[in-house]
Amino acid sequence: MSTPEEKPEVPPNIEQPIIAVPEWVVPQALARAPETFAPAPKENAFPLEQALAPQQPDVPAELRVVWGWSDVVIFAMFYLGSTVAVGVILLLLLAGILHQGVTALANNDLIRANVAIIAQAIASGLALLYFWLMVRLRNGGPFWAALGWQPFASAEAGKRSPVPLYLGCGLGLAVVVSLLSKFVSQQQALPIEELFQTRETIILLMVFGILVAPLVEETIFRGFFYPVVARSFGVLAGILVTGTLFGMSHAAQLWGGWGQIGLLVGVGVVMTWVRVRRHTVLASYLLHVAYNTTLFAGFVIATGGLRHLSAGS
Numbered sequence: 001m002s003t004p005e006e007k008p009e010v011p012p013n014i015e016q017p018i019i020a021v022p023e024w025v026v027p028q029a030l031a032r033a034p035e036t037f038a039p040a041p042k043e044n045a046f047p048l049e050q051a052l053a054p055q056q057p058d059v060p061a062e063l064r065v066v067w068g069w070s071d072v073v074i075f076a077m078f079y080l081g082s083t084v085a086v087g088v089i090l091l092l093l094l095a096g097i098l099h100q101g102v103t104a105l106a107n108n109d110l111i112r113a114n115v116a117i118i119a120q121a122i123a124s125g126l127a128l129l130y131f132w133l134m135v136r137l138r139n140g141g142p143f144w145a146a147l148g149w150q151p152f153a154s155a156e157a158g159k160r161s162p163v164p165l166y167l168g169c170g171l172g173l174a175v176v177v178s179l180l181s182k183f184v185s186q187q188q189a190l191p192i193e194e195l196f197q198t199r200e201t202i203i204l205l206m207v208f209g210i211l212v213a214p215l216v217e218e219t220i221f222r223g224f225f226y227p228v229v230a231r232s233f234g235v236l237a238g239i240l241v242t243g244t245l246f247g248m249s250h251a252a253q254l255w256g257g258w259g260q261i262g263l264l265v266g267v268g269v270v271m272t273w274v275r276v277r278r279h280t281v282l283a284s285y286l287l288h289v290a291y292n293t294t295l296f297a298g299f300v301i302a303t304g305g306l307r308h309l310s311a312g313s
Contacts, residue, residue: 062148062279063231066140072228075130079220082126087119113195117204124216131224147223150280166274166283170290173270177263177291178298184259192253196299199306206296214288221246221268222275222284230276239276243269267291 094111095102105111132143140146152162195205221242230238246268247261254260275284303309 059231062150063227065146065227065231066138067134067224067228069228069232071134072225075127075224078130079123079127083119083123086122086126087115090115090119109194110198110201113197113201114204117195117201117208121208121212124212127216127220131219147219148227148275148281149219149223149285150282152278152280152282162278162283163286166286167290169274170287171294173267173287174291174294174298177267178295180263181260184257184263188256190254190257190260197309199309202299202306202309209292209296210289214285214292217246217249218271218275218281218285218288221249222272223281226272226275235276239269239272242272243267246271 091102091105094100094105094115098105105115131147135141135143135146195201225245226238226242229241233241244265247263247265250264251261254264271284271287274287275281277283300306
């Protein structure tokens with residue numbers, strides 16, 4: 001008596017045969033759910049439009065940045081922390097080289113001033129590196145363009161370059177601020193005055209103030225910070241808040257000189273307005289360079305080529 005052959009069980013790890021689908025089913029499936037067959041998005045795609053909130057579709061292109069308020073807070077902590085950390089590291093290195101105590105070096109006015117300038121310069125370079133990594137990792141486009149450094153729109157064939165105009169405006173702004181500062185009372189010596197005691201420190205400060213500070217400060221305030229404020233609260237608020245923050249960022253150097261701080265807030269507002277007016281950080285940068293250069297040139301002239309330095313200079 002024969003028994004029916006038992007079919008061998010198919011192990012669960014072996015793929016089942018593909019069931020043939022009639023050709024007439026495919027068009028109907030495509031008609032019912034075409035989105036199912038949409039191509040997958042490219043990896044690492046992060047268009048600038050993704051940085052905008054859905055409820056802000058009409059934000060100008062220059063405010064469509066790939067960072068927001070959380071990035072502003074994180075960068076502020078990074079910048080302040082790196083400035084302090086670099087200063088401490090420099091003091092420790094000097095203490096090892098000179099075989100002196102860190103406290104003794106920190107109490108030396110000349111060494112403290114020079115270390116503060118160098119630490120600020122190194123922290124400025126780290127800030128630019130931070131921005132570069134942020135833009136690159138988020139696929140924010142060309143680095144300088146992402147941070148608002150656009151060429152002048154009027155720099156076309158047959159039109160005069162606006163560069164001399166903004167350099168001249170920076171010179172005029174420095175003259176106006178210098179005249180207004182004569183009417184501002186100062187009750188005590190300002191912390192920044194300890195940077196103007198020796199020729200070496202002054203020269204170091206001039207190099208930093210003309211070549212480094214305008215580039216980095218314009219990138220931070222007018223390129224990085226302004227778009228976030230303007231996108232959230234409007235252009236006018238962006239100008240006022242950015243200018244105020246720019247002036248207050250120098251409060252530690254001018255502590256006690258509230259009139260001088262107020263004037264610097266005004267300078268920051270003017271520079272931000274110029275950046276907004278010309279849609280590029282390049283305009284406020286030129287203004288900033290000319291402003292700082294004029295102030296330093298006036299100081300050099302007033303001290304006879306840095307030959308006659310005094311505590312009140």
